[in-house]
Amino acid sequence: MQYLTMNDGNKIPQLGYGTFQMSSAEVEAHLPEAIAAGYTHIDTANAYYNEVAVGKAIKASGAKRGDLFVTSKLFPQDYPYKKCKAAIDATLGRLDLDYLDLLLFHQPYGEYVDGWRAMEEAVKEGKVRSIGLSNFNDRKVKEILLEATIKPVVIQVEINPRWNQHQLKSVFADEHFVWEGWYPLGHGDKKLLSLPVFEGVAEKYGKSVAQVILRWHMQEGNIVFPKTLNPQHMADNANIFDFELTDEEMAAINRIPQKPYYRVPDEAPAWVWGPNDYSQQA
Numbered sequence: 001m002q003y004l005t006m007n008d009g010n011k012i013p014q015l016g017y018g019t020f021q022m023s024s025a026e027v028e029a030h031l032p033e034a035i036a037a038g039y040t041h042i043d044t045a046n047a048y049y050n051e052v053a054v055g056k057a058i059k060a061s062g063a064k065r066g067d068l069f070v071t072s073k074l075f076p077q078d079y080p081y082k083k084c085k086a087a088i089d090a091t092l093g094r095l096d097l098d099y100l101d102l103l104l105f106h107q108p109y110g111e112y113v114d115g116w117r118a119m120e121e122a123v124k125e126g127k128v129r130s131i132g133l134s135n136f137n138d139r140k141v142k143e144i145l146l147e148a149t150i151k152p153v154v155i156q157v158e159i160n161p162r163w164n165q166h167q168l169k170s171v172f173a174d175e176h177f178v179w180e181g182w183y184p185l186g187h188g189d190k191k192l193l194s195l196p197v198f199e200g201v202a203e204k205y206g207k208s209v210a211q212v213i214l215r216w217h218m219q220e221g222n223i224v225f226p227k228t229l230n231p232q233h234m235a236d237n238a239n240i241f242d243f244e245l246t247d248e249e250m251a252a253i254n255r256i257p258q259k260p261y262y263r264v265p266d267e268a269p270a271w272v273w274g275p276n277d278y279s280q281q282a
């Protein structure tokens with residue numbers, strides 16, 4: 001496994017296992033398989049309604065806590081300072097963990113500047129090792145940076161060959177953020193996986209197109225946690241460290257016309273505000 005070092009000095013595995021749109025039953029069935037297959041980095045969120053199952057799967061896997069890197073995310077209803085403190089404790093309770101490796105604000109709405117103080121306090125109290133942001137644009141990241149005494153270490157946004165985020169990354173080149181990419185495989189988009197630019201490359205290295213895309217992420221310096229329920233894909237996605245794309249191959253992939261799958265709205269869409277009761281998990 002490759003690790004990146006974040007701007008707070010903590011290390012993060014560059015490849016992980018994502019649990020978006022996984023039911024609790026799916027998490028309990030497949031997360032222990034992923035850990036047995038060598039995945040040590042797990043990405044979940046309050047809003048995935050599967051943290052209880054993630055906690056159970058971690059216990060069932062028999063893995064040592066210190067060998068795992070666990071991320072969760074809070075939703076905007078919980079950003080106001082006092083609510084944020086309670087939400088961090090509730091997240092740890094559902095996961096049945098003493099600490100999180102990484103906690104993110106999931107969506108860029110509401111009282112995120114106020115809540116950031118609670119995130120910083122959670123770091124000082126040892127409840128959370130590192131803190132970051134997801135889906136924040138450059139202006140909103142800068143709002144946090146103006147007030148922060150502990151800077152975000154990670155920015156988790158959509159990243160894939162169709163939306164490589166080179167522009168946003170260049171804005172923050174001096175902050176040494178680690179960039180995490182959601183929809184790393186375009187959410188499994190068959191059109192992305194069948195783009196001609198990948199075909200010859202996959203054949204050359206004896207890899208699948210998905211493996212070539214994940215290798216592109218590694219060389220772009222992105223952190224990714226593709227989601228899969230398929231054991232072959234799970235094994236394939238981790239088998240990307242024995243080949244290297246050439247500069248020309250990287251450049252060809254970076255010439256793919258750019259368009260995101262999902263444009264994050266500036267104002268909060270109604271679904272952001274819930275009602276969201278995370279204690280209700282199967």
Ligand SMILES: NC(=O)c1ccc[n+]([C@@H]2O[C@H](COP(=O)([O-])OP(=O)(O)OC[C@H]3O[C@@H](n4cnc5c(N)ncnc54)[C@H](OP(=O)(O)O)[C@@H]3O)[C@@H](O)[C@H]2O)c1
Nearest residue numbers: 018019020182183184185186187188210226227228229233
């Ligand atoms: N912060 C945010 O707002 C946000 C938003 C979205 C996602 N995320 C995080 O990012 C993670 C990944 O995103 P995602 O799950 O939406 O999309 P993704 O990982 O890009 O795509 C998942 C899809 O790709 C397929 N797939 C996986 N490996 C494959 C392979 N080797 N070959 C062919 N198909 C493959 C899977 O199907 P099979 O089951 O058939 O393999 C699944 O349908 C999430 O699980 C979550 O942790 C965060």
